[in-house]
Amino acid sequence: MGEYNEKKETCGTICLKYLLFTFNFFFWLAGLAVMAVGIWTLVQKSDYISLLPSSMYAATAYILVIAGAVVMVTGFLGCCATFKERKSLLKVYFILLLCIFILEILAGILAYIYYQQLNDELKQSLKNTMTMKYKQPGEDRVTNAVDKLQQEFKCCGSNNSQDWRESVWxxxxxxxxxxxxxxxxxxxxxxxxxxxxxSNIYRVEGGCITKLETFIRSHLLIIGAVGLGIGFVQVFGMIFTCCLYKSLKSEPY
Structure with missing residues (x-):
């Protein structure tokens, strides 16, 4: 009866090892995807970040980049810990999973909060940014962002083209x-x-505020969904890790 239990536990441990290894493989790929989303947001859409008074949008992207990089390292560590059956490595792996989980949940929460306050923030700041900083010394980044915004989204002015009458430039x-x-x-x-x-200029209902708000909201949804989605998957990884740790602890050395 004792031999049967020992074999049963050994079989369970083997199953957990391969289950955790499979999880780590897909977890590593997920980390790559998370980091890619963060980098894409910062590199491809960085011009529009200069038009926002709050750094929360950029912060969510930076958090995803950091979390994605740590996820990739953690996935490799998880594979090593799983096959070497080292409880000390499993502890470190679990702690890293927990830290990444907190980071990604934080990114999701920040994205949600900023999603809610975006409209008011743009209404209060975009017009002032466009009229006071466009073509001004040391404001090349804002100038390029405004030009790109108006051309890419086919709009003119914050609310409408009449806003430019108040422009310093x-x-x-x-x-x-x-x-x-x-x-x-x-x-x-x-x-x-x-x-x-x-016939010569773009006259869009709602101006560039509506266009920029729609654009940023869609990206915040992506950032939030990625952060919360990967965070949810990590819960299973932490459960598998705890189960394997307990299984190894009960085995004779």
Whole structure:
């Protein structure tokens, strides 16, 4: 009867080992995906981050990059701990899983919070950013972001093209009499902003605020879903780790 129990425990341990190894393989791939989403957000969409007064959007992306990198290292460590059956490595692995879980849940929560307050923040800040910083010394990043925003989303001004009448640059001699920046034009040419007729410039209901808000909200949903989704999967990894640890602890040395 004792031999049967010992074999049964050994069989269970083997099953747990391969189950945890399989989990770590897919966990490593998930870490790669998480890090890719974070890097993509920071690299491809970094221009728009300069238009936001809050750093929360960037913070969620940085958290995903860090979490993704740690996930990949942790996945490798988990494989080593599983096959070497080292309880000390399993402890470290479990602690790292817990830390990553907290990071990704934090990213999901931050994304959700910012999702809720985004509309008010954009209404309060985007118009001021566009009119006060566009084409001003030391504000090249904002200028490029505004030009890219208006061209990519086919919009003009924060709420509408009339917002540009309050622009510091439009009122200055440097604008050469433009009524809107050239990036408002449907076909961009030098000084095309001298004419603000609907046939020449973009006039979108809601202006660039609506376009930028929709864009950022969609990305926040992706960031939040990725963070919370991977975090949920990690719970199973922690359960498998605890089970394997207890199984190894009960085995004779």
């Amino acid at each position: 439009i009122k200055s001699p440097e604008s050469e009499g433009r009524l809107v920046p050239d990036s408002c034009c449907k076909t961009v040419t030098t000084r095309c902003g001298l004419r603000e007729h609907p």
